[in-house]
Amino acid sequence: MARFARVDLRTASAHRQVLRKKPSHKSLPTQLLVLTAPNYEIKHLPMNIIILGNGISGVTCARYLRKLSDHHITLVSDESDEFFSRTALMYIYMGHMREQDTRPYESWFWEKNRINRVRARIERIDYQAKKLFAQDGQEMPYDKLVLALGSQSNKFGWPGQDLDGVHGLYHLQDLAAMERHSADLVASDGKPARKAVVVGGGLIGVEMAEMFHSRHIPVSFLVRESAFWNNILPPEESDMVNRHLLEHHIDLQLETELSEIRPDPSGKKCGVVVTKNGTEIPCSFVGLTVGVSPNIGFLKSTEIETNRGILVNEYLQTSQPDVYAIGDCAELRAPNPGRRPIEAIWYTGRMMGETVAYNLLGKAQAYNPGLWFNSAKFFDIEYQVYGDLPAQLPDNQQTVYWEHKSGKKSIRINFDKKSGSVTGFNLMGVRYRHEVCEKWILSGAHIEQVLPQLGMANFDPEFSYQYEQGVVAEYNRAFGKQISLKQKRGLPAVLAFLQS
Amino acid sequence: MESLSIANPHPTLTTGKQKMALALAGLGVVLLIFVWAAKNAFSPIPMLLASFGLMVAGMTLFVREEYINKPDGIKNNGVWFKSLSARGVWGWMAAIIITGFYTVLFFAPNEWLLGLTQLFSPISEALRNKPADKWFVYGSLYTFSVLVLGVKFLYKYRHSRYQVMRTISVMFFQTGFSFLIPAFMQMMSQPEYYFTYFWPLKEYYGSPGAVQYYSTASSISVYFIAFSALMTVVGTPVLTYFLGKRWYCSWVCGCGGLAETAGDSFRHLSDKSLNAWKIERWMIHLVLVAVVLMTGLLWVNSYQEGGVLGSFSQAYSTAYGYMIGMAFSGVVGVGFYPIMGSRVWCRFGCPQAAILGIFQRKKSKFRITSNGGQCISCGNCSTYCEMGIDVRAYAQKGQDVVRASCVGCGICAAVCPRGVLRLEGASEDISERTTQKRTVHVKLEDVKILS
Numbered sequence: 033m034a035r036f037a038r039v040d041l042r043t044a045s046a047h048r049q050v051l052r053k054k055p056s057h058k059s060l061p062t063q064l065l066v067l068t069a070p071n072y073e074i075k076h077l078p079m080n081i082i083i084l085g086n087g088i089s090g091v092t093c094a095r096y097l098r099k100l101s102d103h104h105i106t107l108v109s110d111e112s113d114e115f116f117s118r119t120a121l122m123y124i125y126m127g128h129m130r131e132q133d134t135r136p137y138e139s140w141f142w143e144k145n146r147i148n149r150v151r152a153r154i155e156r157i158d159y160q161a162k163k164l165f166a167q168d169g170q171e172m173p174y175d176k177l178v179l180a181l182g183s184q185s186n187k188f189g190w191p192g193q194d195l196d197g198v199h200g201l202y203h204l205q206d207l208a209a210m211e212r213h214s215a216d217l218v219a220s221d222g223k224p225a226r227k228a229v230v231v232g233g234g235l236i237g238v239e240m241a242e243m244f245h246s247r248h249i250p251v252s253f254l255v256r257e258s259a260f261w262n263n264i265l266p267p268e269e270s271d272m273v274n275r276h277l278l279e280h281h282i283d284l285q286l287e288t289e290l291s292e293i294r295p296d297p298s299g300k301k302c303g304v305v306v307t308k309n310g311t312e313i314p315c316s317f318v319g320l321t322v323g324v325s326p327n328i329g330f331l332k333s334t335e336i337e338t339n340r341g342i343l344v345n346e347y348l349q350t351s352q353p354d355v356y357a358i359g360d361c362a363e364l365r366a367p368n369p370g371r372r373p374i375e376a377i378w379y380t381g382r383m384m385g386e387t388v389a390y391n392l393l394g395k396a397q398a399y400n401p402g403l404w405f406n407s408a409k410f411f412d413i414e415y416q417v418y419g420d421l422p423a424q425l426p427d428n429q430q431t432v433y434w435e436h437k438s439g440k441k442s443i444r445i446n447f448d449k450k451s452g453s454v455t456g457f458n459l460m461g462v463r464y465r466h467e468v469c470e471k472w473i474l475s476g477a478h479i480e481q482v483l484p485q486l487g488m489a490n491f492d493p494e495f496s497y498q499y500e501q502g503v504v505a506e507y508n509r510a511f512g513k514q515i516s517l518k519q520k521r522g523l524p525a526v527l528a529f530l531q532s
Numbered sequence: 533m534e535s536l537s538i539a540n541p542h543p544t545l546t547t548g549k550q551k552m553a554l555a556l557a558g559l560g561v562v563l564l565i566f567v568w569a570a571k572n573a574f575s576p577i578p579m580l581l582a583s584f585g586l587m588v589a590g591m592t593l594f595v596r597e598e599y600i601n602k603p604d605g606i607k608n609n610g611v612w613f614k615s616l617s618a619r620g621v622w623g624w625m626a627a628i629i630i631t632g633f634y635t636v637l638f639f640a641p642n643e644w645l646l647g648l649t650q651l652f653s654p655i656s657e658a659l660r661n662k663p664a665d666k667w668f669v670y671g672s673l674y675t676f677s678v679l680v681l682g683v684k685f686l687y688k689y690r691h692s693r694y695q696v697m698r699t700i701s702v703m704f705f706q707t708g709f710s711f712l713i714p715a716f717m718q719m720m721s722q723p724e725y726y727f728t729y730f731w732p733l734k735e736y737y738g739s740p741g742a743v744q745y746y747s748t749a750s751s752i753s754v755y756f757i758a759f760s761a762l763m764t765v766v767g768t769p770v771l772t773y774f775l776g777k778r779w780y781c782s783w784v785c786g787c788g789g790l791a792e793t794a795g796d797s798f799r800h801l802s803d804k805s806l807n808a809w810k811i812e813r814w815m816i817h818l819v820l821v822a823v824v825l826m827t828g829l830l831w832v833n834s835y836q837e838g839g840v841l842g843s844f845s846q847a848y849s850t851a852y853g854y855m856i857g858m859a860f861s862g863v864v865g866v867g868f869y870p871i872m873g874s875r876v877w878c879r880f881g882c883p884q885a886a887i888l889g890i891f892q893r894k895k896s897k898f899r900i901t902s903n904g905g906q907c908i909s910c911g912n913c914s915t916y917c918e919m920g921i922d923v924r925a926y927a928q929k930g931q932d933v934v935r936a937s938c939v940g941c942g943i944c945a946a947v948c949p950r951g952v953l954r955l956e957g958a959s960e961d962i963s964e965r966t967t968q969k970r971t972v973h974v975k976l977e978d979v980k981i982l983s
Contacts, residue, residue: 088909117908117909117910117911119908119909119910120908120909120910120911120912123910123911123912126608126609126610127608127609127610127611127612127613127614128608128609128611128612128912128915128947129612129910129911129912129915130612133911133914133915134910134911135911136909136911136924136925136928138805138806140806246609246610276603279603280603378908378909379905379906379908382905405904405905405906407906407908407950407951408950409949409950411603411605412603412604412605412606412691414949414950414951416906416950416951459951463903463951463954464951465903465904466903466904466905466906467904470904491901491903491951491954492954493692493693493694493942493945493946493954493955494694494942494955494956495693495694495696495697496692496693496694497693522956522958523901523956523957523958524958524959524960526958527958527960527961528960
C-alpha cells in the first residue's frame with residue numbers, strides 16, 4: 033500500500049483524535065509513572081527538549097512533539113527569530129514576496145503551542161552534564177537534544193573565496209549580502225550594470241542566476257559539466273534547461289571551472305573571476321553554489337561521532353545519549369538502498385522532524401523516506417521526478433520520452449526491461465500526481481498497464497492540453513505496440529484508483 | 533541585532549519604454565479629467581477618441597514591454613518593489629483617486645458629473661437612444677477597465693489556458709451582459725435589467741417592488757424576474773455543487789471581473805492573518821443577515837400593505853443601498869484595491885459570495901487538491917491569494933483546500949513553483965474533502981511502544 037495513498041477515512045480521523053487527545057495531568061499525581069493506555073507513552077515529569085535549529089526539520093520536530101506530548105520545547109536559532117521557508121529566499125530577492133510572507137506560521141503560533149524560541153549561538157555541548165553553552169554565556173540544560181543544524185555553502189579552497197562580494201545562498205544572511213551588493217550591480221543613472229558570476233550548475237546556482245536576472249543584472253553561469261545538471265537529468269531534459277537558460281540571455285559557460293577570484297583595485301572585494309582555462313571575467317559579485325555540506329563546524333573533533341555529517345542510526349540517534357540529529361546535518365549510517373546518507377532536501381527534513389518526535393517520546397520509529405521524489409523550477413520550466421530516474425539509463429531499464437514541439441515540456445517514463453514495471457517518472461513543464469505515480473511504482477505496475485491509464489497522473493490545471501496521447505504514441509512507435517490511451521485527466525478516476 | 537531588512541527599496545525595474553507607456557496612459561486619464569472639468573467646451577467624439585486612444589495606446593505599449601517580448605511564465609518580478617503595487621506613494625495616490633471618484637459618482641450632485649455625461653452622450657445615444665446619465669458613464673468606464681486590463685492579464689498569464697478562458701469569460705459577461713444588452717434593451721423600450729446579477733447581490737431583484745415592476749413593465753419582463761428568482765433558488769446551489777463558487781465569482785460576476793483584471797496588480801495585498809479571517813467571517817455573514825432581514829421586511833410590509841413597518845422597512849432598504857450597495861461595494865470595494873487587495877468587497881461584504889461560500893463549503897465537488905508531499909512551504913500561493921486564504925497552511929500538510937471564500941481564480945496553482953495545487957472536483961468524497969493529510973509520514977499503527 034502506497035505511503036500517501038488514501039487510507040480508510042474513518043481510520044484516519046480516529047488517528048487524529050488520538051493525536052489531539054492531551055494526556056490529563058490534573059487528576060493524577062505527576063510524580064508517579066502513569067501508564068494510561070496501550071497507545072500512550074509512559075509519562076514522566078515533563079522533559080526539557082531543546083532543538084538546535086529552527087529550519088523545517090527542527091520546526092516540524094517541535095510541532096509533532098507538541099502534538100504528541102506536554103514536554104517543554106525550546107527552539108534555538110542563531111539565524112533568525114522566525115521560522116521561514118528557506119526555499120523561498122529567491123522570491124524575496126525577486127520581489128515576489130516579502131520576508132514575512134515566507135513564514136509559514138504567524139507569531140502567535142509559537143506562544144499558543146508553547147514552543148519557546150531562543151536566539152543564541154551555541155558554541156559547546158557538554159554531553160555528560162547535558163548542557164549547552166552559548167556564545168553570550170548562557171547555559172541551557174536539556175533532557176533531550178535534537179541537532180537540526182542545517183547546511184553551509186561549500187567552498188573548495190579557491191584563492192579569493194573569502195573576498196567581499198563572494199557568497200553562497202543558504203542563510204538569510206546570504207540573501208542580505210546579495211541585497212547589499214545589488215545596489216552596486218544594477219544599472220543606474222548612466223552607469224551600466226555590472227556582472228555577477230555564478231559558479232556551480234545545481235539547483236541553487238540556477239536560482240541565483242534567475243534572481244540576478246530579475247534585477248536586470250547580467251549573469252555568467254559557470255558549469256563544470258558539459259550540460260546543466262547532467263549528472264541528475266537525462267540528456268534531453270538537461271539540454272532543455274540549457275536552451276531555456278540561453279533564451280533568458282544567461283551567459284551559460286559549460287565545461288568551465290573556477291580557478292581563482294582576484295580582488296578589484298581596493299584589494300578587498302572580488303573583481304575578476306579566472307577560469308581553469310585562463311579566461312578572465314570581470315565581475316562585482318561571485319555566487320558560489322557548488323553544493324552544501326552539514327553545518328557542524330563546532331562539533332567536529334568533539335565526542336559526538338561525525339563523518340561529513342553527524343552520524344545517526346535509523347532512529348536518528350547520534351553516538352551520544354539522548355542526542356538526536358535530523359535534516360541536512362544528519363548522516364545516516366545505513367541509508368535505504370539507492371538513497372544517499374545525507375539528503376539536503378526540504379521534505380526529508382520534514383519527515384525526519386516528524387520521525388524523531390516519536391523517537392524522543394520513546395515510540396521507536398525508524399526513519400523511512402519512502403519512494404524518492406523531488407521537484408524544482410528552472411526559470412519558467414517546472415521539474416518533477418518520482419522514483420528512480422538516473423541521468424544515464426541503466427542497462428536493466430528502458431525509457432519512453434516524449435517532448436513537446438515547443439521544446440519546453442517533456443514526459444519520461446522509465447521501466448524495467450525484464451518485468452516491464454515502471455520505475456520512474458520525469459516531468460518538465462508538466463505536472464503529475466505524486467500519489468498516482470508512487471502507487472504505480474511501488475506496486476510494480478507494468479508499463480503497458482500504466483500507459484492506457486496515464487491521464488490519471490496528469491495534474492496540470494483545467495483546460496491545459498493533455499499530452500498523454502503523445503507519450504503513448506511515442507511508446508508505440510519505439511516498441512512497435514498498439515496501446516491506446518483510455519483514461520484522461522480527472523479526479524474521480526484517481527480517487528477510485530487510490531482507494532482500490 | 534544586525535538588520536536583516538533585505539527588500540531593496542529602490543531597484544529600478546521599470547524601463548524607459550515602460551515609463552513612456554505609463555505616461556501616455558496617464559495623459560489619457562488627465563485629458564479625461566480635463567474635459568470633464570471643461571464641461572461643454574469641446575466636441576465630445578474627438579475628445580473621447582483622444583483620451584481613450586491614449587489610454588489604450590499606453591497600456592498596449594506597456595504590455596508589449598512587460599510581457600510579450602519575454603518567455604511565457606509567471607511575471608511577478610518586483611511586485612513588492614513597485615510603488616503602485618506595494619502600497620507606496622503611487623499606490624496610496626491611486627487609492628485616494630479611485631475612492632474620490634466613487635464618492636463623487638455616488639454621492640455628489642448630478643451637476644458635478646455634467647462634463648462626463650456630456651462626453652459619453654454620443655455613445656449612449658448610439659447604444660440606448662438616449663443621453664448618458666452618470667450610471668451609463670460608470671458602466672462605460674467599468675467595462676473599459678475590464679477590457680483593457682483584461683487584455684493585459686491575458687498576456688501576463690498566456691501560458692495558462694485556465695486563466696485565459698476565465699478572463700475571456702469575465703470580459704464577455706461584463707461587456708455583453710452588464711453593458712451592451714442592458715443598453716440595447718433600453719433602446720427597444722424594455723426595462724433595464726441585468727441577467728448576471730441575482731438576489732442577494734442585487735437585493736432589489738428579490739424585493740416585492742421588483743416583482744411588481746417587472747411583472748408589468750413589458751410583455752416579456754416577467755420572464756426576467758422569473759429567471760433571476762430561478763438563478764437564486766436553483767442555479768446557485770446546482771452550479772456551485774458542480775463547479776464551486778468560481779462559476780460565478782471569477783467567471784461571470786462584474787465585481788469579480790474588475791477584481792481579476794484591474795485588480796490583478798493588487799491581489800497580493802490581501803491580509804492573510806487569522807485575525808483577518810475572523811473579521812471576514814463576521815462581516816460577510818452580517819451583511820447576508822442584513823439583506824435577508826431587509827428583504828423579509830419588505831415582503832411583510834407589502835403583505836400588510838404598508839402597515840406598521842412601512843416607513844421603517846423603506847428607510848432600512850434605502851440605508852442598505854447607500855451603506856452596502858454604494859459605500860461598501862463601490863467606494864471601499866474598489867477604492868481600496870491598492871491598499872487591501874482586489875477582493876475587499878467580495879471577501880468582507882458580498883452577500884452573494886456568502887451564500888455561494890456556504891454551498892461551496894458544505895455541498896460541492898470543488899476543492900483545491902494538494903499534490904502529495906511536494907509542497908516546500910514557500911508561500912507564493914498564500915501571497916497571491918486575493919481572498920487572503922493561507923493556502924500554504926493546507927498545502928504543506930498535504931491537505932486539500934476547501935474554503936468558503938475561495939473564488940477559484942486558480943492563481944495559487946499558477947504561481948506554485950512545484951506543481952502542488954490543482955482546482956478540481958469529484959462527487960465521491962464530498963464530506964471528506966479535507967480529512968486527508970498526505971505529508972503525514974508516520975502512521976500510528978507503525979509506531980512501536982518501548983517498555
